[in-house]
Amino acid sequence: MVVLLSIWFIVSYLLGIVFVEPLNQFHLGGFPVGFWFAQQGSIFVFIILAFVYAFAMDRIDRRHGVDNILTPGRSKGSSETAE
Amino acid sequence: MSIQGWTYLLVGITFTVYIGIAIWSRVGSTSGFYVAGRGIPPLANGMATAADWMSAASFISMAGLISFMGYTGTIYLMGWTGGYVLLALLLAPYLRKYGRYTIPEFVGDRYYSQTARVIAVFCAIFVSFTYVAGQMRGVGVVFSRFLEVDVNIGVVIGVGIVFFYAVIGGMRGITYTQVAQFCVLIMAYLIPAVAISWKMTGWAIPQIGFGSTLIEGQYAGMALLETLDTIHRDLGLPEYTGAWVNGKKSMVDVLAITMALMVGTAGLPHVLIRFYTVPNARAARWSAMWALIFIGLLYTTAPAVSAFARVNMIETLNEKSYLDAPQWFKSWEGTGLIVFKDRNGDGLIQYSGNAYTNELTVDRDIMVLANPEIAKLPAWVVALVAAGGLAAALSTAAGLLLVISASVSHDLLKSVMWKNMSQNVELRMARIAAAFAVIVAGILGIYPPGFVAQVVAFAFGLAAASFFPILLLGIFDKRTTKEAAIAGMLLGIGFTAAYIIWFRFMDPTATADQWLFGISPEGIGTIGMVLNFIVAITVSRFTPPPPLDVQNMVEDIRSPSGTRDVA
Numbered sequence: 001m002v003v004l005l006s007i008w009f010i011v012s013y014l015l016g017i018v019f020v021e022p023l024n025q026f027h028l029g030g031f032p033v034g035f036w037f038a039q040q041g042s043i044f045v046f047i048i049l050a051f052v053y054a055f056a057m058d059r060i061d062r063r064h065g066v067d068n069i070l071t072p073g074r075s076k077g078s079s080e081t082a083e
Numbered sequence: 084m085s086i087q088g089w090t091y092l093l094v095g096i097t098f099t100v101y102i103g104i105a106i107w108s109r110v111g112s113t114s115g116f117y118v119a120g121r122g123i124p125p126l127a128n129g130m131a132t133a134a135d136w137m138s139a140a141s142f143i144s145m146a147g148l149i150s151f152m153g154y155t156g157t158i159y160l161m162g163w164t165g166g167y168v169l170l171a172l173l174l175a176p177y178l179r180k181y182g183r184y185t186i187p188e189f190v191g192d193r194y195y196s197q198t199a200r201v202i203a204v205f206c207a208i209f210v211s212f213t214y215v216a217g218q219m220r221g222v223g224v225v226f227s228r229f230l231e232v233d234v235n236i237g238v239v240i241g242v243g244i245v246f247f248y249a250v251i252g253g254m255r256g257i258t259y260t261q262v263a264q265f266c267v268l269i270m271a272y273l274i275p276a277v278a279i280s281w282k283m284t285g286w287a288i289p290q291i292g293f294g295s296t297l298i299e300g301q302y303a304g305m306a307l308l309e310t311l312d313t314i315h316r317d318l319g320l321p322e323y324t325g326a327w328v329n330g331k332k333s334m335v336d337v338l339a340i341t342m343a344l345m346v347g348t349a350g351l352p353h354v355l356i357r358f359y360t361v362p363n364a365r366a367a368r369w370s371a372m373w374a375l376i377f378i379g380l381l382y383t384t385a386p387a388v389s390a391f392a393r394v395n396m397i398e399t400l401n402e403k404s405y406l407d408a409p410q411w412f413k414s415w416e417g418t419g420l421i422v423f424k425d426r427n428g429d430g431l432i433q434y435s436g437n438a439y440t441n442e443l444t445v446d447r448d449i450m451v452l453a454n455p456e457i458a459k460l461p462a463w464v465v466a467l468v469a470a471g472g473l474a475a476a477l478s479t480a481a482g483l484l485l486v487i488s489a490s491v492s493h494d495l496l497k498s499v500m501w502k503n504m505s506q507n508v509e510l511r512m513a514r515i516a517a518a519f520a521v522i523v524a525g526i527l528g529i530y531p532p533g534f535v536a537q538v539v540a541f542a543f544g545l546a547a548a549s550f551f552p553i554l555l556l557g558i559f560d561k562r563t564t565k566e567a568a569i570a571g572m573l574l575g576i577g578f579t580a581a582y583i584i585w586f587r588f589m590d591p592t593a594t595a596d597q598w599l600f601g602i603s604p605e606g607i608g609t610i611g612m613v614l615n616f617i618v619a620i621t622v623s624r625f626t627p628p629p630p631l632d633v634q635n636m637v638e639d640i641r642s643p644s645g646t647r648d649v650a
Contacts, residue, residue: 001172008168012161012345017337020154021327030294030306035324038157039149039386040290043164043379050171050372057176057368 004049011037011045086456089466090229097267097470098244101477104263105248105256113510116253117184117489119360123258128366129373131258132357134265134478136163136348136374137381138214139221142268142475147450150389150396153315153323155332158340162543164375164382165341166348169551171371174349175358177558177640179367184359185486186352186550187494193557195633196565202572204494206549207352210542211483211490212527214353215520218480219528222473228418228452229469235529241477242525249481249488250517257481258360264474269380271471275455275464276384279391282458283307293387300398307390314397319436323393332603339606346612347543350550353482356489392454399457400443401434408432411456420446480524488517541583544608548575552615560620561637564629567622575615582607 015023016038023034031040084092114121123131141163149156183189187207191200219238226237248256273289280292283299284307297303302310311323327334348354357374358367399409405423415421422444423432435441452472455464492513549572556563556571583604602610628634 004168004172008165012165012341013338016157016161017334017341024324028294030296030308032308032324035154035308036294038154039160040293040383042161043383046164046168047372047375047379049168050368050375053172054365054368054372058365061365 001053004053007045008049012042016042084462086462086465087229087231089463090469093463093466093470094230094473097263097474100263101244101248101260104259105252108255108259109251109253113184113493113513116255116510116513117359117485117493118356119253119255119258121360121362123360123362123370125361125366125370126373127258127262128357128361128370129377130265131261131360132354132370132374133377133381134261134268134474135357135482136354136378136479137268137475138479139218139472139476141381141385142272143221143224143451143472144448145451146385146388146392146454147447149386150393150450151447153311153321154325155337156386156389158332158337158344160382160386162341162344163348164378166345167371167375167378169345169349170354170358171368171375174355174554174558175367175371176364178355178554179358179361180364181636181640182359184493185489186355186554187490190553190557190568191494193633193637194553194563194565194568195630196569199565199568199572200494202569203550203553204490206545206572206576207490208487210351210546211353211486212520212523213542215480215483215487215524216527218476218483219524221476222480223528224448225452225469225472225476228414229466238525238528241473241480242521242528245477245481245484245524246518246521249484249521250514253513253517254360254485257485260481261478264478265377267474268471268478269377271467271474272381272384272388272451275458275460275468276388276391278460278464279395279454279458280387283391283394289384289387289391293390297394300394302394302398307394311390311393314394315436318397318401318434321436323390336603336606339602339609341606343544343547343606343608343612346551347545347547347608350546350554351543352490352546352550353479353486355550355554356486357482388451388454392450392457395454395457396445396450397434400432403432405430405432409456411453415449415453420449484517484520484524487520488513491516491520541579541604541608544579544583544605544611545576547608548579548611548615552612552619556616556619556623558637558640560623561634562628563619563623564626566626567619570622571615571619574618575611578614579608579611582611 015034020034020038023037024032026033028036145156145159145163148159178186178189181189181192183192185207187200187203190203191197194200219241222241223234223237226232226240227234230237232240248260252260276289277287280289281287283297284292284295285298286292286295293307296306297310302313305313308324312325315321315323332340358370361367361370400412405425408423412421416423424442424444425431426440426442427433432443433440434443452468455468492509492515552575553568553572557568586604
């Protein structure tokens with residue numbers, strides 16, 4: 001999680017904002033690189049981070065054997081008693 | 084068929100669908116009303132969250148704002164998406180695991196204090212009302228432009244629709260209408276964007292077209308962004324992709340605003356509450372991921388739309404004769420949102436960065452709505468955009484109204500004033516509260532306080548400074564005490580509100596030099612958040628530790644048994 005949050009910080013605050021001008025010296029197709037990170041790349045990275053986290057947590061759940069516990073609260077009746 | 088005919092048809096069809104869903108999904112229990120019986124699958128919740136989240140501001144205003152701001156528009160793009168990473172990793176799964184119905188309820192239990200709960204209720208209601216007024220106004224604007232009815236009648240129609248499905252269907256009705264509204268709004272956003280990208284660059288994917296070469300018009304053969312920079316230089320405006328150039332926000336301000344919007348997103352009650360509707364913590368993680376994908380779809384398209392619209396608008400209007408101006412120019416001029424003043428009397432429209440020679444003022448809010456007409460797309464596309472704008476505004480309004488209703492009936496009436504209220508009475512109270520909130524929202528939409536638009540942005544700062552630190556500490560630091568939480572929330576929201584009121588209403592002419600660290604009122608929530616953290620952590624160390632059962636509860640929320648439901 002610390003790794004994922006570090007990537008979140010680096011991409012949005014460092015690549016997209018703090019170092020945007022030096023990065024704009026380079027071009028990626030018609031995009032200045034810093035501008036691309038700020039308006040496109042950062043959002044793609046955010047999606048990947050959320051995916052990796054959900055995926056990794058599923059594996060941790062499975063290792064602890066808690067992935068197959070039936071969920072109460074699905075049907076109307078049981079949720080009332082569960083709350 | 085005319086634009087107006089198409090608009091009546093599409094708006095009519097979508098509204099019928101929303102009402103049909105409401106009747107099909109009506110609820111008869113408090114669990115159904117507050118959290119949709121916790122039976123929403125992650126994918127559907129992702130769509131509902133996306134619609135809940137993307138308001139009239141995202142759909143109608145954002146691309147227009149970016150179009151005028153260039154690089155600085157990044158604050159909205161990153162600020163309104165990055166918060167979902169925080170939500171997915173730090174809050175949503177844990178809050179879902181603890182269960183319950185509302186955010187103030189979690190605050191009250193975790194900090195073993197009714198005072199903390201009541202403070203949280205007032206923060207939630209205040210944030211939600213400021214936000215909802217803006218949505219109702221958005222509904223009115225779409226109605227007045229495309230259906231040519233009075234703005235106020237538009238608001239009344241919008242209120243009627245929301246009233247119907249929020250009061251009858253509760254969270255279940257709202258969730259499934261939001262799924263339908265997401266489909267409408269994303270199609271309405273993507274279809275014109277794809278068509279314009281295809282026309283201007285030959286690429287059907289706007290995200291690629293954004294970085295490609297123009298194939299039509301006077302700048303054919305030049306990259307889109309390079310064209311924009313050139314146009315801006317020629318007109319005496321700051322370069323479009325330039326970051327820290329004159330006339331744009333400073334780096335520290337961009338950092339602060341982005342942070343405030345991100346953290347505010349993670350602290351907004353109507354977004355957090357959506358994660359209560361899924362079956363378990365695992366589903367909360369996946370639905371945060373789906374929500375981010377669906378939001379990202381619109382948010383990565385928006386800056387491309389901004390750039391296309393900017394080139395199109397300047398190419399179509401600048402140095403052109405006013406008498407030959409296209410039809411859309413005339414109809415928007417009629418609403419007062421485009422203003423032309425022929426300063427040098429030559430009959431031509433001259434657009435310029437120089438305030439003394441500029442003859443054209445275009446309201447930022449119309450860029451998305453006018454874009455299909457500017458690009459000469461067919462009438463049904465224009466109508467679809469109108470239906471999309473309504474879907475965006477109504478879905479957000481409904482989510483906010485549910486927060487207000489649940490806060491009143493569940494957190495104030497049930498827990499503080501009338502403890503042994505039966506479930507049926509509570510449900511009736513929730514419906515009455517929802518109905519009341521809808522009507523207040525409508526009144527705010529018809530008589531908007533002059534500062535609504537600004538206050539919506541400030542709602543994020545307030546949410547960032549009040550809820551986020553308390554929720555995060557509540558989950559990850561079992562030593563945080565009730566005194567700490569109360570002090571933190573009050574100081575965070577008090578400081579932020581005071582700063583905003585001072586620099587927005589008492590001393591609005593202040594410049595960046597007078598701002599604290601050069602941070603504008605939009606970004607001050609970041610400082611409020613830091614203060615909240617500092618105070619909460621310090622006070623915790625000087626007050627008696629929380630009772631043992633609360634400490635155990637915090638341990639339990641974090642243990643990896645992802646599927647355990649509420650005890």
